Amino acid sequence: MDERSDRPVVVGADGSDGSLTALDWAAAEAERTSRVVRVVHASESGRRESYRPRTAAEDKPAGTAPRGAVLTDAMARVHRRAPGVRVAAASLPGEPSAVLVSESDDAAVLVVGSRGRGPISGMLLGSVSLAVAARARCPVAVARERAVSDTAAGAPVVLGIGETAAEDPAALFAREQARARGVPLLAVRAWRPPLPDVVIAQGSVPYDPLQVERASRRQADACVERVGRLIGEGSPAAPVRFRAVEGPAHEVLLRAAEGAAVLVVGAGHRGGRVPGLQLGRVNHAVLHHAACPVVVVPGTE
Structure with missing residues (x-):
């Protein structure tokens, strides 16, 4: 048996358009492989919070949702894309790339968007995505800004x-x-x-x-x-x-x-x-x- 067969698909969420694409990719991957999706939001303020899925929610425009809403909206999005997939989520303290690299120890695959909330919006690949791809200890999927159905x-x-x-x-x-x-x-x-x-x-x-x-x-x-x-x-x-x-x-x-x-x-x-x-x-x-x-x-x- 694959040593990662019972590990989740971990996806970084920050409310950006890139993270919405990553959520869609993670939902599809979990559905294909019968895994759990673990949604992770890095909180540099130091607070640690956990969230349970809400029953319904509309997608929020990138950049408008507070931290708690980022996770609840992300979980709701996964449920809509893959209703049969189990979803868990956590807000963890720390710098985003460090948090996600730490998550890679127990992940089957780690999913990030190609661009996040970084200050240089014109970059082809965000600094967090690049750092995670370079340092993670599991496969890292960098999702592109296109719908899964494309x-x-x-x-x-x-x-x-x-x-x-x-x-x-x-x-x-x-x-x-x-x-x-x-x-x-x-x-x-x-x-x-x-x-x-x-x-x-x-x-x-x-x-x-x-x-x-x-x-x-x-x-x-x-x-x-x-x-x-x-x-x-x-x-x-x-x-x-x-x-x-x-x-x-x-x-x-x-x-x-x-x-x-x-x-x-x-x-x-x-x-x-x-x-x-x-x-x-x-x-x-x-x-x-x-x-x-x-x-x-x-x-x-």
């Missing part, structure tokens, strides 16, 4: 295949997403031959561009085959397609994510104290620019 029926789950086994948790998460949604899984590996000066610096002389290209393609195919074996364990219920594509990884994944239900990528453990060090350039690119929701799955230590 995703076309049968849209695939797309997996970005990395270079090492540290990416395997992302592959397993993507497989379960495809199963739960009943859609195909498209696993994509981007590759490019190294530049001549890199090859020469590594001692591979004389430089033969054709051999270098073939070696790079073989390496990409080997990554695809390894992930294919991993995904194939347990007889996946949804069809799986694998593709090795030449090109910059962020461009390849952004193209593959167009029209996708969700894009799943792995993140390595890079160490350090600065939020964001866990995320590489490709992670940042897809989080900022992908047209669909993105799930970042932490790799193994």
Whole structure:
């Protein structure tokens, strides 16, 4: 059994438009996977409060609801989107990203909006969302500002295949997403031959561009085959397609994510104290620019 099988879908709520989208995504995810939704509001004033769902409520415009109403309205929204899903909620003291990262210890998946109430409204990704995606210890879903129903029926789950086994948790998460949604899984590996000066610096002389290209393609195919074996364990219920594509990884994944239900990528453990060090350039690119929701799955230590 998955060690997270009895853990909730945790979603951050602050009353912003981004958090409303996150609530919709969390409700749908909990409904697909038969989990509880835990709505969390970070309260920097230090008070700790718990709320029970109210029977009916209208959505409040972002920025108008007081703290208590944020949670009660959020719970009511989840109930309307997924009436059969159980919902719990809490207002916890602390800075939002720190509170949500702490919640990741006991979550199956943590859901945040792509933008919150931050002072720079034009940013493509809010600072809280980025910090949580970088530091959380469970998969983090960054929901986009579009309705859940906007995703076309049968849209695939797309997996970005990395270079090492540290990416395997992302592959397993993507497989379960495809199963739960009943859609195909498209696993994509981007590759490019190294530049001549890199090859020469590594001692591979004389430089033969054709051999270098073939070696790079073989390496990409080997990554695809390894992930294919991993995904194939347990007889996946949804069809799986694998593709090795030449090109910059962020461009390849952004193209593959167009029209996708969700894009799943792995993140390595890079160490350090600065939020964001866990995320590489490709992670940042897809989080900022992908047209669909993105799930970042932490790799193994």
